Amino acid sequence: MSEPLRVPTMAEYMAQGKQPEVLFWVGCSGSFDDRAKKITKAFARILNKANVDFAVLGAEESCTGDPAKRAGNEFLFQMQAVTNIEVLNGYEIKKIVTACPHCFNTLKNEYPSLGGTYEVVHHTQFLKSLLEDGRLTVEGGKFKGKRITFHDPCYLGRANNVYEAPRDLLRKLEVELVEMRKCKTNGLCCGAGGAQMFKEPEQGNKDVNIERTEQALEVKPDIIAAGCPFCNTMMTDGVKNKEKEDSIEVMDVAEMIAAAEEL
Amino acid sequence: MQYIPNILFLIILFLGVGFFIKNVKKLFRNINLGKDINRSDQKPLRWRNMAKIALGQYKMVKRPVSGILHVVVYLGFIIINIEVLEIIIDGLFGTHRVFSFLGSVYDFLIGSFEVLALLVIVAIVIFWMRRNVIRIKRFLNPEMKGWPKMDGNLILYFEIVLMTLFLMMNATDLQLQMMGATHYASEAGLVGAFPISQYIAPLFEGVSESTLVLIERAAWWMHIIGILIFLNYLYYSKHLHILLAFPNTWYAKLQPKGEFDNLDSVTKEVMLMMDPNADPFAAPAEEEEGEPEKFGASDVMDLNWVQLMNSYSCTECGRCTSECPANQTGKKLSPRKIMMDTRDRLEVVSKNIDANGEFVPDGKQLLDDHISKEELWACTTCNACTEACPIGIDPLSIIMDMRRYMVMEESAAPSDLNNAMTNIENNGAPWPFNQMDRANWIHEN
Numbered sequence: 001m002s003e004p005l006r007v008p009t010m011a012e013y014m015a016q017g018k019q020p021e022v023l024f025w026v027g028c029s030g031s032f033d034d035r036a037k038k039i040t041k042a043f044a045r046i047l048n049k050a051n052v053d054f055a056v057l058g059a060e061e062s063c064t065g066d067p068a069k070r071a072g073n074e075f076l077f078q079m080q081a082v083t084n085i086e087v088l089n090g091y092e093i094k095k096i097v098t099a100c101p102h103c104f105n106t107l108k109n110e111y112p113s114l115g116g117t118y119e120v121v122h123h124t125q126f127l128k129s130l131l132e133d134g135r136l137t138v139e140g141g142k143f144k145g146k147r148i149t150f151h152d153p154c155y156l157g158r159a160n161n162v163y164e165a166p167r168d169l170l171r172k173l174e175v176e177l178v179e180m181r182k183c184k185t186n187g188l189c190c191g192a193g194g195a196q197m198f199k200e201p202e203q204g205n206k207d208v209n210i211e212r213t214e215q216a217l218e219v220k221p222d223i224i225a226a227g228c229p230f231c232n233t234m235m236t237d238g239v240k241n242k243e244k245e246d247s248i249e250v251m252d253v254a255e256m257i258a259a260a261e262e263l
Numbered sequence: 264m265q266y267i268p269n270i271l272f273l274i275i276l277f278l279g280v281g282f283f284i285k286n287v288k289k290l291f292r293n294i295n296l297g298k299d300i301n302r303s304d305q306k307p308l309r310w311r312n313m314a315k316i317a318l319g320q321y322k323m324v325k326r327p328v329s330g331i332l333h334v335v336v337y338l339g340f341i342i343i344n345i346e347v348l349e350i351i352i353d354g355l356f357g358t359h360r361v362f363s364f365l366g367s368v369y370d371f372l373i374g375s376f377e378v379l380a381l382l383v384i385v386a387i388v389i390f391w392m393r394r395n396v397i398r399i400k401r402f403l404n405p406e407m408k409g410w411p412k413m414d415g416n417l418i419l420y421f422e423i424v425l426m427t428l429f430l431m432m433n434a435t436d437l438q439l440q441m442m443g444a445t446h447y448a449s450e451a452g453l454v455g456a457f458p459i460s461q462y463i464a465p466l467f468e469g470v471s472e473s474t475l476v477l478i479e480r481a482a483w484w485m486h487i488i489g490i491l492i493f494l495n496y497l498y499y500s501k502h503l504h505i506l507l508a509f510p511n512t513w514y515a516k517l518q519p520k521g522e523f524d525n526l527d528s529v530t531k532e533v534m535l536m537m538d539p540n541a542d543p544f545a546a547p548a549e550e551e552e553g554e555p556e557k558f559g560a561s562d563v564m565d566l567n568w569v570q571l572m573n574s575y576s577c578t579e580c581g582r583c584t585s586e587c588p589a590n591q592t593g594k595k596l597s598p599r600k601i602m603m604d605t606r607d608r609l610e611v612v613s614k615n616i617d618a619n620g621e622f623v624p625d626g627k628q629l630l631d632d633h634i635s636k637e638e639l640w641a642c643t644t645c646n647a648c649t650e651a652c653p654i655g656i657d658p659l660s661i662i663m664d665m666r667r668y669m670v671m672e673e674s675a676a677p678s679d680l681n682n683a684m685t686n687i688e689n690n691g692a693p694w695p696f697n698q699m700d701r702a703n704w705i706h707e708n
Contacts, residue, residue: 028691028694032701058702061701063687070644073684074529105519161519186650194644194645195644202595
């Protein structure tokens with residue numbers, strides 16, 4: 001923890017006439033939300049450890065437009081997209097990694113027809129490739145044998161069919177991976193998608209995150225693993241609501257890897 | 264005189280099929296009220312999907328109980344319909360079991376039809392119990408009251424009656440053959456194999472030949488008339504899925520579920536705004552006459568034809584709704600209701616066109632008059648509904664198109680969302696943080 005993070009910006013790289021291996025798209029949550037910033041830093045520390053040549057856009061990054069698009073504001077979404085694409089193309093970005101499945105989905109699927117085509121990967125996919133290439137090694141460490149259940153983010157799982165990358169990482173940590181009764185293609189949403197994160201829920205008899213937290217508690221996990229900053233917030237709130245925050249943690253897969261490696 | 268039954272049969276067949284064709288034409292007309300969308304790319308994949316999902320029932324069996332029962336009824340109906348061909352030929356030409364020249368193959372066919380008919384009856388009874396005795400939750404949602412509930416049961420009654428008539432027809436036919444009745448008995452011996460109706464036939468022992476003929480003919484006529492009525496019932500029922508499931512899976516979205524279409528009409532405007540060379544005072548181009556394009560959908564004509572076909576294909580099984588996070592937590596949204604409302608509104612528009620020759624605005628629309636804003640705002644866009652649908656219906660795309668209308672045409676978003684969108688516009692994040700602070704996390708502890 002003592003070593004300061006090395007996180008260069010694209011502007012700095014450009015000034016040196018260099019091109020990074022990958023752009024780390026931090027996203028709004030990852031930049032501003034106190035809980036999500038911890039995920040961002042954990043991921044950056046792993047990247048540093050693995051000597052990945054990466055950069056961020058910093059102040060040149062802006063919302064991908066996902067919440068605007070899901071809210072129905074196609075106009076605002078496309079304005080954001082076109083502006084971001086101009087920046088990304090200006091830096092000749094080829095590959096993007098992000099810890100937010102919403103940014104991931106939007107950049108990967110919705111930017112190409114507006115002129116922005118990149119190889120976009122979710123951070124769990126990227127970490128998995130680092131392990132496969134031998135650039136990063138992880139051992140069970142403090143999570144060995146712990147009961148972990150992974151909550152599938154809708155925009156990673158059903159939306160883009162990525163189910164195994166986060167689970168493969170958890171297996172590397174030698175955890176006891178337990179599945180909720182609703183998982184993978186049948187996974188239940190945390191309640192934040194479709195711009196719900198930014199509004200009050202409609203009248204009902206329960207909040208979606210409570211329902212999902214109850215499903216997670218059924219399998220009696222030590223840790224609920226997440227792969228999305230919004231899911232993380234929703235599940236953390238759910239666990240607090242059930243007054244289980246002392247016994248159950250909600251952690252991003254990247255945070256778990258960083259913690260296992262004592263980064 | 265002896266040709267009267269044949270002529271009567273021809274007339275009934277003509278009316279039955281004719282009326283059905285008339286409704287099929289109406290179906291095409293209504294679906295084509297939708298906007299154009301290109302869903303004819305990647306044909307090999309589309310054929311594969313149709314074979315796997317519609318023909319192969321791949322998604323149905325994800326819920327094993329209802330799935331396997333459905334496969335029984337599905338196979339039963341497809342295979343038993345081969346028999347309908349024989350019934351039609353017999354009816355037209357006054358023959359008796361015209362395909363019997365196939366010999367042992369014929370015996371095998373009739374035998375398997377009988378076994379399937381019994382299995383179908385068993386499956387239908389279980390289906391009926393699930394709806395009316397066990398009362399499975401997804402059949403009891405508010406949108407399933409009244410006609411949709413009756414529709415679901417009527418279909419089951421229809422099927423059970425048709426299957427019973429089929430077995431009755433065979434049982435009496437068998438009894439008549441064994442009695443050596445003229446027209447029925449064949450010199451070659453027993454025609455057809457009757458593994459099920461052989462147990463019904465003894466009930467008719469001692470019944471006179473003329474009564475038996477009467478029962479056999481009645482069962483035969485009611486069976487074929489029943490089939491024709493059922494065929495024509497389809498257009499008015501959720502049961503259209505038996506036909507539309509096939510094109511529905513063929514034309515389904517192939518992109519990743521998370522990819523929502525980018526509206527071209529918006530792209531045009533955005534590109535113009537971003538173009539430094541665009542003349543802000545330029546008059547609109549000559550060819551862009553008429554009304555400017557509406558953003559999003561407030562009525563069925565604003566949807567695309569695949570969405571409208573989806574609405575006719577929906578058989579209201581409710582798997583979407585039972586998987587929907589909003590519905591599970593008591594919100595008003597039900598993806599099945601979105602499809603049912605779309606079809607209901609499309610039918611109103613259809614009747615309007617029938618009456619007036621073209622659509623005359625009736626002061627009503629899909630939004631508000633059928634689907635409320637509260638339902639639309641409850642969606643988390645999680646794609647549970649599209650994943651659950653056994654035939655690839657996409658309620659989410661309709662919800663999104665209607666949100667677009669609410670936001671871009673009516674500016675009617677919930678105030679919290681308006682705040683978030685204003686923030687995105689002003690400082691590039693849904694929260695009011697300065698864009699210049701985006702990299703602050705690097706140096707924070």
